[in-house]
Amino acid sequence: MEQVLRDTLRDMHEKEAAPAPPDLAERVLRTRRRRRVQGVGAVALALAGVLAAAFAVPALDLGGTRGEVADHADRVATREVLAHPHQSPPRELIAAGDTAMSAYSLRENREQPDGDVIHTRVWHLYNPATGRYEETDWAWADVAPGLDVAAVLERQLPAERIGILDLATGEVKRWIPLEHGAGSVYWSPNGDRLLATTYSKNPDRYHKEHPRNVNGKEEPGPLPSRTGFAVVDAETGAADWTDFPWTPEDSPFGVENDIAPEDMPYFGNGRDDLKWNWDGTLVRAHNSTTPPKKFYTVDGEPAKSPTENYAYSHAGKSPDGRYAAGDFAGEGDNIATVVYDARNGKPVAKQPVQELLAWADEDSLIAWGCEPDRCGGTGEFRQQLLLVDVKGGNVRELSDFRDSQSKSGWTPYFSRR
Numbered sequence: 001m002e003q004v005l006r007d008t009l010r011d012m013h014e015k016e017a018a019p020a021p022p023d024l025a026e027r028v029l030r031t032r033r034r035r036r037v038q039g040v041g042a043v044a045l046a047l048a049g050v051l052a053a054a055f056a057v058p059a060l061d062l063g064g065t066r067g068e069v070a071d072h073a074d075r076v077a078t079r080e081v082l083a084h085p086h087q088s089p090p091r092e093l094i095a096a097g098d099t100a101m102s103a104y105s106l107r108e109n110r111e112q113p114d115g116d117v118i119h120t121r122v123w124h125l126y127n128p129a130t131g132r133y134e135e136t137d138w139a140w141a142d143v144a145p146g147l148d149v150a151a152v153l154e155r156q157l158p159a160e161r162i163g164i165l166d167l168a169t170g171e172v173k174r175w176i177p178l179e180h181g182a183g184s185v186y187w188s189p190n191g192d193r194l195l196a197t198t199y200s201k202n203p204d205r206y207h208k209e210h211p212r213n214v215n216g217k218e219e220p221g222p223l224p225s226r227t228g229f230a231v232v233d234a235e236t237g238a239a240d241w242t243d244f245p246w247t248p249e250d251s252p253f254g255v256e257n258d259i260a261p262e263d264m265p266y267f268g269n270g271r272d273d274l275k276w277n278w279d280g281t282l283v284r285a286h287n288s289t290t291p292p293k294k295f296y297t298v299d300g301e302p303a304k305s306p307t308e309n310y311a312y313s314h315a316g317k318s319p320d321g322r323y324a325a326g327d328f329a330g331e332g333d334n335i336a337t338v339v340y341d342a343r344n345g346k347p348v349a350k351q352p353v354q355e356l357l358a359w360a361d362e363d364s365l366i367a368w369g370c371e372p373d374r375c376g377g378t379g380e381f382r383q384q385l386l387l388v389d390v391k392g393g394n395v396r397e398l399s400d401f402r403d404s405q406s407k408s409g410w411t412p413y414f415s416r417r
């Protein structure tokens with residue numbers, strides 16, 4: 001029955017009978033396996049639902065909340081652009097192409113009795129039952145492809161277990177225990193594995209006893225405490241942990257190797273998360289020097305991936321692997337980013353935006369943008385989400401402006417629909 005579903009949808013796509021993406025069948029089947037749906041009847045229902053969604057005429061977006069999980073499934077299965085240019089932070093789902101803004105976070109500095117400060121994220125996750133983003137109390141969250149579940153960590157970091165949260169009910173479906181406490185967790189691009197970065201201390205805690213100088217003033221400072229990472233099978237919960245600590249060699253400031261970590265001058269952030277590369281075959285680490293990213297196997301061995309080394313951009317490579325998102329490339333008053341040919345690293349085109357955040361599809365990206373004559377003198381700190389094509393000719397507003405220096409300084413997170 002799974003093969004029948006694949007063949008039917010692939011045949012629909014080849015005949016252009018409906019705007020179903022070529023990987024829709026595989027995405028439906030991944031969801032089916034994740035939910036452990038049993039029996040032929042369940043497959044038949046899934047097939048009927050997908051066929052109905054594929055042939056349906058797209059509904060007008062009236063800006064209201066329909067509030068039904070069935071409508072959520074329709075929106076996930078299509079590539080409809082959902083924009084709310086008058087909302088900041090967004091209240092309703094923002095999406096374009098194969099990508100949706102599945103969550104956003106606000107930042108709070110919570111002072112502790114001992115003088116330390118915890119830089120806290122306040123997470124707002126998309127709820128498919130209400131069609132809105134809702135505040136939660138998790139310390140960390142990452143929404144899986146399909147926007148049905150999220151991997152979450154409890155407030156006290158490092159967390160000893162990963163929760164698999166049902167986004168519609170707000171209930172944790174199951175817990176996955178960890179041998180080493182985690183500070184972050186990310187779904188793989190296909191949703192079958194989790195990558196948890198482990199720490200010995202809360203990576204968001206800044207310590208009074210290790211101050212840093214900020215604009216001539218001493219403030220609590222961060223400490224490096226990454227211990228490694230765990231690759232977790234999302235279905236079975238089996239985890240393989242790899243020792244992968246922060247070392248002085250990771251610093252661009254030439255700190256001597258014989259200085260104990262707790263005594264060395266540290267100029268980075270306490271949080272130094274590891275993430276998946278664009279197709280989930282490698283683990284990606286941020287690099288303070290050139291190249292901007294380093295890559296490793298799931299066993300922690302160095303790996304080469306030059307086609308993703310062009311930029312610090314979170315967007316990485318396009319879904320089809322043709323392009324690589326670049327960094328800010330503007331000059332003077334000109335605001336621009338650049339996209340490269342992933343095969344040779346040569347620039348393809350510039351886009352009139354500030355920062356490329358995620359690929360919407362093979363030819364367009366979700367980005368931060370700011371029109372110079374509308375920034376009100378706050379420059380880069382007044383931004384809105386935009387949809388822009390690779391060539392930079394088409395730009396569409398997705399959200400209203402944010403001010404990252406105030407409560408409205410929200411940070412978006414994206415997942416495959």
